[in-house]
Amino acid sequence: MEQLELFASPDPRPPESVSWNLWHGCTKVSAGCQHCYMFRRDESVGRDPTVVTKTNSFTLPVRRLRSGAYKIPGGSRFYTCFSSDFFHPAADPWRPEAWEMMRTRSDCTFFMITKRPERIENHLPPGWNDGWEHVSIAVTCENQAMADKRLPVYLALPLRHRSIMVEPMLEQVDLGPYLSAGSIGSVSAGGESGPDARPCDFSWVLNLRSQCAENGVAFSYHQTGARLIKDGREYLIPRNRQHEQAKKAGLDFDR
Numbered sequence: 039m040e041q042l043e044l045f046a047s048p049d050p051r052p053p054e055s056v057s058w059n060l061w062h063g064c065t066k067v068s069a070g071c072q073h074c075y076m077f078r079r080d081e082s083v084g085r086d087p088t089v090v091t092k093t094n095s096f097t098l099p100v101r102r103l104r105s106g107a108y109k110i111p112g113g114s115r116f117y118t119c120f121s122s123d124f125f126h127p128a129a130d131p132w133r134p135e136a137w138e139m140m141r142t143r144s145d146c147t148f149f150m151i152t153k154r155p156e157r158i159e160n161h162l163p164p165g166w167n168d169g170w171e172h173v174s175i176a177v178t179c180e181n182q183a184m185a186d187k188r189l190p191v192y193l194a195l196p197l198r199h200r201s202i203m204v205e206p207m208l209e210q211v212d213l214g215p216y217l218s219a220g221s222i223g224s225v226s227a228g229g230e231s232g233p234d235a236r237p238c239d240f241s242w243v244l245n246l247r248s249q250c251a252e253n254g255v256a257f258s259y260h261q262t263g264a265r266l267i268k269d270g271r272e273y274l275i276p277r278n279r280q281h282e283q284a285k286k287a288g289l290d291f292d293r
Contacts, residue, residue: 053112055114058099058119059120059121063122070208090129124136140173156188176200176226177200207238208230211246213249214249226258240287259284259287259289260281264280
């Protein structure tokens with residue numbers, strides 16, 4: 039009797055965390071962009087960081103092995119467009135194809151961060167409805183002015199997952215009115231890195247954590263930044279220890 043393979047074998051490869059920088063280059067829109075790592079890196083090699091170009095990694099999620107399987111296994115997490123802004127106007131011609139690749143790879147998750155929430159609604163893909171379960175779009179709010187400008191727009195968008203990144207944290211930020219709405223899933227805070235980093239006061243981080251705890255929102259202290267002020271004393275923290283030191287503070291919690 040002929041043997042039939044009724045079910046495909048599961049992909050034996052473990053899931054991955056993947057950087058998917060499908061285009062590169064950006065323009066500064068607020069105070070948080072002042073010492074952007076991408077600008078610093080590009081300028082150090084004589085490249086103009088304001089020129090937005092499609093990269094060789096553009097089709098990464100849908101590339102296949104000779105066997106026909108995807109090169110990036112199912113269950114992987116794509117950190118999307120961290121060398122630009124996914125909603126940058128210069129990328130408008132390429133974004134529909136990017137959305138289509140994300141739709142095709144619904145077996146993976148995609149996470150992106152934007153400083154341009156006002157551009158999201160008019161640049162969502164067909165069939166988005168109230169959002170795709172496997173796509174998360176976070177917004178950054180480095181100070182109170184940006185929180186008050188971006189979050190009312192962000193909260194009105196049709197998104198399945200909402201996260202706020204207060205990084206680089208440039209001052210104490212009150213997110214209470216926005217967290218109380220109950221639609222923010224998580225908040226992450228962190229200081230600024232690089233040789234010209236502005237200081238981050240640990241008391242600001244603790245205050246933000248308390249706001250999250252009061253509103254039942256998950257919190258993560260992502261990194262200390264290069265200059266951390268704690269109990270009135272400034273600490274200079276090497277880049278390779280900023281994540282480690284933040285985690286040692288023990289501030290992270292889930293809902």
